[in-house]
Amino acid sequence: MNGNALDALRRRLPDLRLKTEPADLEFYGRDWTRRWTPAPLAIALPGSVEEVQGIMRWASEFGVAIVPSGGRTGLSGGAVAAHGELVVSTERLNKVLSFDRIDRSLTVEAGITLEAAQNAAREQGLIYPVDFAARGSCAIGGTIATNAGGIRVLRYGNTRNWIAGLKLVTPQGELLDLNRGLIKNSSGYDLRQLVIGAEGTLGIVVEATLQLTDPAPRSNVMLLALPSFEVLMDVFAVLRSALSLSAFEFFTDIALKHVLAHGAQAPFAETYPYYVVSEFDCADDAQEAAVLAAFEQLAEQGQVLDGVISSSDAQAAALWRLREGITESLAQYTPYKNDVAVRISAMPAFLAEAQSLLGEAYPDFEVVWFGHIGDGNLHINVLKPGDMAQADFVAACEQVTKLLAKVLQEHGGSISAEHGIGLVKKPYLDCTRSLAEIELMRQIRRAVDPAGLMNPGKVFD
Amino acid sequence: MNGNALDALRRRLPDLRLKTEPADLEFYGRDWTRRWTPAPLAIALPGSVEEVQGIMRWASEFGVAIVPSGGRTGLSGGAVAAHGELVVSTERLNKVLSFDRIDRSLTVEAGITLEAAQNAAREQGLIYPVDFAARGSCAIGGTIATNAGGIRVLRYGNTRNWIAGLKLVTPQGELLDLNRGLIKNSSGYDLRQLVIGAEGTLGIVVEATLQLTDPAPRSNVMLLALPSFEVLMDVFAVLRSALSLSAFEFFTDIALKHVLAHGAQAPFAETYPYYVVSEFDCADDAQEAAVLAAFEQLAEQGQVLDGVISSSDAQAAALWRLREGITESLAQYTPYKNDVAVRISAMPAFLAEAQSLLGEAYPDFEVVWFGHIGDGNLHINVLKPGDMAQADFVAACEQVTKLLAKVLQEHGGSISAEHGIGLVKKPYLDCTRSLAEIELMRQIRRAVDPAGLMNPGKVFD
Incomplete structure (x- = not known):
């Protein structure tokens, strides 16, 4: 047929x-x-x-x-x-359609890559601030489908905050022009926001109007070595108060080991349990002084075991590479990925419980932790032993994810911070969303797509 | 029964x-x-x-x-x-439930006033940045129902951006705990965002977790007198590039006349067609120098006919009063209000067409214009002549709103920027939202509330 x-x-x-x-x-x-x-x-x-x-x-x-x-x-x-x-x-729907200097908006087709959209904004002296490692390959439509986050959420928020309008083709083939670039529009349900993060289950996004903003002030990057996660949270509190942060990313010694093995240069002579890459505004003398003062305060109190502030763009890029290179350095181990979120305040308790659970559950697997502290977002990558069959490995990991989802539930967390639910996280959705919420989502999906033809089987059944 | x-x-x-x-x-x-x-x-x-x-x-x-x-x-x-x-x-549900310093969030019951929530944030050294004149009386739940905007949207965006979580009682009496304060949460439809702006048609919001932020840098206020709306838009472009703006509000000579009659002090010896109250960061010498340079540039080019920069908090408050006092000064005329939005870039063309329409349609009525240029939001108040019956006046105004809604439609605008649709704007919704959009909203409403008991007759039938 x-x-x-x-x-x-x-x-x-x-x-x-x-x-x-x-x-x-x-x-x-x-x-x-x-x-x-x-x-x-x-x-x-x-x-x-x-x-x-x-x-x-x-x-x-x-x-x-x-x-x-x-x-x-x-x-x-x-x-x-x-x-x-x-x-x-x-x-093939990958063009920039228009730019408006007064509205500071860029209207693009949904198939354009994030990087191409970023470049088009930069050519106009503005920026589209959503950013993450897959920028060169991912499509804007996909970033809308998952409400993509990334490495600048601490300052700019998620994709949701930057979509001034979108065009959606409904399951019936109607074209909806949602919000049309308006800043204020209190005229019924914001269907645009419902579509953002719906993972293609409510229609196909064909066009988006991106809100742009001024380029960030001149920034600088520091790398810190830390003895424990508790200290790391203290350092976050200190730096967030003292500086204007645009990123605060952490990774463990195991993550660093893989990045170094993949060709990056060791930042320090010794190794330490935790590392932070932080980016902050450094546009004038006052800000530079604040950075040095904060850095010295942390060092004197013995919280920071070692540290470096970049002194050139090249060094800043090298420090960023230690964090951004992790995913690529792990690819050869076909890792099993968890991308979870809790409230920032819940991170230490959740991390301790999750590390203990994973230590017991995966005695033979290497587990790599990294993530975005400022967003409460942890990436947990479990590496497949070379001699293990992929299907056995995934089956073993899925058992543990069930337990991890329960721990998350106890801490009010989410089984998907920024990757979406799709097929992979669907079995665990009910630890993040209540049954009443899932039933409500189901009713809404049915109302929009009675025949159930839009990306069926994804997110929830 | x-x-x-x-x-x-x-x-x-x-x-x-x-x-x-x-x-x-x-x-x-x-x-x-x-x-x-x-x-x-x-x-x-x-x-x-x-x-x-x-x-x-x-x-x-x-x-x-x-x-x-x-x-x-x-x-x-x-x-x-x-x-x-x-x-x-x-x-009676008007309490602050909790504050979290690490998450920078304040959890409140829905009946608390905006001002009480703002004060609770300020006591913690942070701010809840949504703000508008009804702050002392409006409830947080109401600001969520209408996605309230106000006077700081230019910098901070609407209510939607500041609700980290909300609790909703559904029409069936289920309690949904939506998003729970998470910064990143890509786990199915963001029902929180669907509820924000739904004007109480999908359930009752009983609790909200407000995202707080750092207090704004020290700011200053300027009042400018301008010859035309076109110049006003040019001045907006200049100041937005040169300064860090938190507000850019305009009003006309007629608006000023009413505020002065209501007790405010005249800012200038002469009167001018348009006025702007603008607030901007002024935290250090560099910013102060930028303000003076921008001000002098505008004066030299003859764009600004007169102007004043506040030299004290009292003077800043007095300048703000000229703008914030308008609504109160008009109350005695039981004005017919339109609260419309277009893209910023569409404002001059829309304003010209709308002023011409209203001039023809209301030869005997006084029309007062003011609004938020940075958000594309215009408030149009038509004043009732003292000797006219209220019902006749409203009927006459409704005829014109039909025409205004068509003009808005041509310019891609919205019949409600920040007041919501309710009963008042319902007849004009189809000029802002397409029939397909309204039908989709209707289906979603039916899915959530099959018996149609939540605020029936509001927004759309």
């Missing part, structure tokens, strides 16, 4: 670019997760909003499920197509 | 405080709009979340409509109860 459906799609939209080669189905049918075997019906690469609308009307009529697809850099399986779905890739 | 229902409520919640005196029905049955005759069934003043849940279960069983009620300072009729509804006032 789906073969017939595809013929009908070809007849209806003769100019629509379609791919059906096995290599394409494989390539477009998965994201950065590697657990599911791609099996989409076909790949559509629409070149216009009208084609997306046509696809949705066709899907509605023929009952074909749709998987929206951006850069497929997701880590939760949100863009996986393993059950005969039509993948709708936005990769 | 509703008498029986009320008896049942009394039996079921014997400790629930209920008011049924005519004076109370009148007082609690309306907001600051004066168009509808209050006729609620009764007023409930729950003293706990459990009582709110009990009320909702009872309402569900007996089919009684509910009107959530905060400070009733709304200007769109969102809190009007004119059809036998039970008004649920949060006025």
Whole structure:
């Protein structure tokens, strides 16, 4: 039947670019997760909003499920197509449509990469402040689908704060122009905000108006070595009060070991349990003095075991590389990833309990911790032993994630800080959202998509 | 039947405080709009979340409509109860529940006034930055229901950006604890954001966790007199680039006339067509120098006809009073209010068209313009001639609002920037939201509240 459906799609939209080669189905049918075997019906690469609308009307009529697809850099399986779905890739919808200097906004198609959007903003003397390591590959539409966070959330907040408007093609093929770049608009439900973070279950985002802002003041970077997580939290409190922070990122000695093995340069002669990379404004003499004073205070009190403040852009980049290079340095171990969040105040208690749980549960696995302290966001990567089968490894990890989700629940945390739920975290959603919340989400999804064709099986059933 | 229902409520919640005196029905049955005759069934003043849940279960069983009620300072009729509804006032739920220094958050009950919440933040050396003139009377729950904006949106954004979590009692009496103060939480639909701005149609907000922030740097205020709206926009562009602005508010000569008649002191010897009150950081020598340089540049180019920079806190307050006193100075004329928004870039074209429309439509009425340039938000107050009947005046104004809504639609604007839709703006919603959007909102409302008991008749039918 789906073969017939595809013929009908070809007849209806003769100019629509379609791919059906096995290599394409494989390539477009998965994201950065590697657990599911791609099996989409076909790949559509629409070149216009009208084609997306046509696809949705066709899907509605023929009952074909749709998987929206951006850069497929997701880590939760949100863009996986393993059950005969039509993948709708936005990769050809990748243009900057307009810039407005008075509104300070950039309107882009959903398939543009984050980096291209950032560059277009910078060319105008402004910035789009959402930023994270996959910037060169991920699509803006994907960052909207997951309400992407990243390394500058401490100062700028998540993607949600920077989307002044978006265009959504609904499951019925209607085009909704949501919020249209307005700063104030109290006229009924903010459907834009409902769509942000919905992981493609309510329609396909085809266009977004990004709010831009002034470039950050000149900044500097410091790396600190610390004896314990408790001290790390104290240092965070001190620096947040004394300086204007834009990032406060931590990682452990094990994380550093992998980054160094992957080619980075050792920052200190000795090794320590915890490290922090912090970025802060350093635009004038007063701010420079405040930085030195805070640094000296910490050193004198013995809280900081070692530390360095960058003295050049190159050194700042080298310090950042120690943090940003972690994910890449772990890739060879096909890590099992948890991306959890708690309130900042709950981090020490949660971390202690989680480290103890994981130490007992994974005596034979190496566990790498890093994350964004200022956002209460911890990334936990469990490394697969070389001689273990991938499926056995994942099965073992899933058992522990069940326990971890319970610990999170006790601390009021979230099983997904910024990666989304997709397929990977779906079994644990009820530890983060109550059953009443999940039922309400289900009713809303049904109201928007009665036929259940938008990214089915993702987030919740 | 509703008498029986009320008896049942009394039996079921014997400790629930209920008011049924005519004076109370009148007082609690309306907001600051004066168009509808209050006729609620009764007023409930729950003293706990459990009582709110009990009320909702009872309402569900007996089919009684509910009107959530905060400070009733709304200007769109969102809190009007004119059809036998039970008004649920949060006025007894007015406590600060907790403060967390590490999370920088304040958890409050929904009935607390904005000002009391601001004060509680300030006692901790932090601020809750949402602010507007009704601060002393409005309830936090009401600011969430309308996604309140106000005078600091230019720097801080709307209420939506500052609600780290909220507790909602659903129409079925379930208690949802939405987002729980997390900074990052990508775990399904952000129901918190859906509830913000929903004007009490999806449940009753009983508690909120407010995100706090550092106090603003020392600031200063300037008042500028300007020849035209085009120049005013140029001045905005200059000052936004040169200074760190926290407010950029405008009003016309007619607005100033009313404020002066109401007791304020004339700032200049002469009068001018347009005035701007702008607030900006002025924390160090560099910023002070930038202010003077910008001011001199504008004066030399002849853009600014007259101007003053405050030299004391008292003078700053006096300048602010010229802007903040407008609403009060107009109250005696029972003004018909429009609160519209367009993109900042669309303001000059919209203003010209709207002024021309209103000049033709209201040759005999005085029209007062003021608003928040940095947010694209214009307040248009039409004053009732003393000898005209209120109903005739409103009917005449409504005719013009229809035309104004069309002009707004052409410019991509919103019929409600920050007051909400309620009853007052409902007839014009379809000029701001498409029919497909309204239908989608209707489906979501039905999914959340199938019996249609939450604030029925408000926002859309």
